[in-house]
Amino acid sequence: MSADAAMPGGAVAPRIWIGFAAMCLGMFMAVLDIQVVATSLPAIRTALGIPAELMSWVQTAYLIAEVIAIPLTGLLTRALGMRRLFVGATGIFTLASLGCAASTGFATLVAARVVQGFSGGMLIPLVFSAVFLLFPFRLQGFATTLAGMLAVLAPTVGPVVGGWITQTTSWHWLFLVNIVPGILACAVGLVALARQALDAPLLRSLDTAGLALLALCLASLEIGLKEAPQRGWLALPVLALLAASLVAGALFVRRMLAGGAPLVELRTFRDRGFAIGCALSFILGMGLYGSVYLMPVFLAFVRGHGPLAIGMVMLVTGVTQLVTSPMAVALERRGSARLLTLAGFVMFGAGLAMSAFSTRETDFDGMFWPQVVRGGAIMLCLLPPTRLALGRLAPEAVPDASGLFNLMRNLGGAIGIALVDTVMFGRAPIHAEALKQRLLAGDTSAAELVGLPPDALSGPVTTPVDPAIEAFVRPLVEKAALVQSINEAWALLAAAMFVGCVLALLAPAADGRPGPGPTH
Known part of the structure; x- marks a missing residue:
């Protein structure tokens, strides 16, 4: 200062x-x-x-x-x-x-x-x-x-x-x-x-050559993650993009560690607090961006809401975050960063897991408490890990370290969304086929799941289905299958948050206090 x-x-x-x-x-x-x-x-x-x-x-x-x-x-x-x-x-x-x-x-x-x-x-x-x-x-x-x-x-x-x-x-x-x-x-x-x-x-x-390698690495990764859910992770264009990202990234890291004036100071990862803080930032990006992506998908394609109505439902998370932030600040100033991070990731994971039990009728009421839990956890997932990552670094190392810390959250979000899309694109047809077979077998629980009255089925279907009936039932089956695949995506994100809990336990006990003083 x-x-x-x-x-x-x-x-x-x-x-x-x-x-x-x-x-x-x-x-x-x-x-x-x-x-x-x-x-x-x-x-x-x-x-x-x-x-x-x-x-x-x-x-x-x-x-x-x-x-x-x-x-x-x-x-x-x-x-x-x-x-x-x-x-x-x-x-x-x-x-x-x-x-x-x-x-x-x-x-x-x-x-x-x-x-x-x-x-x-x-x-x-x-x-x-x-x-x-x-x-x-x-x-x-x-x-x-x-x-x-x-x-x-x-x-x-x-x-x-x-x-x-x-x-x-x-x-x-x-x-x-x-x-x-x-x-x-x-x-x-x-x-x-x-x-x-x-x-x-x-x-x-x-270093223009290093900059070109960095741009190639990150651009190839982003495009590969974007294309993978639709094309398939083993599709040749996707594999080529991911391979290009891997090779360019390896060459970039080698160049940065070779000495001189590096674009990015990668040696900071030798600090255990910074390395774990970046890993936690990556996982938070998966949960944060993944949840913000999943909710509009569900509300638009399952509930049929428009952009404004979707935004009003999602405001619950933001309002909860605003209300609980002063408490998070007070806790962060007095408590252990490691324990607070653990509590935050447990809460965020629980909030994600609560959404994994949605049905085709879930709307504002069913999404309220999961959003409250996640909104209350967000600052605990952000403040203490930031302290763990940046709090004890030398002032001259903070700008580079901050860039890497925030990059990890964005990359976590990109990979989280790609995995969510993969689950939805890959699992929805499987669930739809399973529901179809259950309906043909006369399963009344499947009828209830897709929104048909239980008495709509009088037993196993042994004759060809009337085209009009099939046209009526198919969208119901597809919507129910989408709900099931979205629930699995919620569960995947929750599992990632619980991995973050393990990482929090590995964080150093010295959590960045009193931290570097102002320098300018």
Whole structure:
């Protein structure tokens, strides 16, 4: 912290809080943008005449650029300084949002989304770095809570915002809503954040070959995970993409460990607290992004709700998180990070497991308590692992480490969604066939499961089924099969959270207290 930011008694100057709030606003915008656009892809597709098979690239382009940018944030922070990087990234994100709104076709929209994703991807690790670089230990818990709450709240309120915009105005406003907050965040950050010297030699020493390997590794992984559920994990294109990711990743790691000026400081993984914290961040990403993905799928395809109605159901998680955050902060400041992490992952896993017993009639009431449990657990799954990962690192190591820590959560989300899709695509036809055979055998419990009255079956079916009856029953069977496969996906995510419980027990007892002091 700069001298002019210090106040009597070790307090933090108001302008530091104001600058940090501007950084949090920029981060919230970037995270919210992903979910807002995801819920409104059909509206964009119709407006721009984009072929159905290309529509998912509007999201994939953003996500690929984002995961490439996240690990580069540490180097760019050291080279440009926090103030310059934040204002630049937020400004580019805002201009790219304007470019998205002005797009007239698929190519221009995807190009703008790439720029948007790359600039927005830097904002999350930048904010979490600021927690440990701007604030003394006693305030880091509160600052982490503020940042973490906004980072996980954005996906929850995204469907509400996206649904409301889609239903009340044009698709352009999905992007134009970023303009005013972006300008405000840039202006406040420019005034409130401390100036830092530009490290031009570090920029000139940028390892372009290493950057190309990193981009190839992460882009191939993202595309491979996207294609695997539909094509099959053993399909040649998927295997080629995953192999390319593996080879490029291995070459990148070798290059980074060889010395010189690495893009990403991978030696930080030698710290047990950081390594376990990153693993926990990866697992949290699976559960967090997987659950935010599964709920709209269930509510849209099983319950038939629109984007706005889906968002209103999902608000329960966000509201619970807001209500329980002060308690999480108090516990994090006084309790063991290892034990609090264990409690958080147990709760989150339990909340996921509770959703694994859904039926075709489950709606707001049936989703209420599982969301309450998960919402109450989120901050315990985020705050203590952040402390474990970053709390005892040297200040100069924090920017790189923050990028890696946040990258792991995004990769966990990508892999979690791919596994969820695999379960749904792979298991739903199997369940549908099993239900069909049970109905043909006269199983009344199967009839009840798909929504038929028990007396609809009078015994085993021995004659060909009337086509009209088959046309009526088939959608019911498919919906019931989808519910069963979604329940299995919930169970898979719950199992991942319980693996996190084991990792929490392996975390070091020294959990990052008192942590590094502010440095600038």
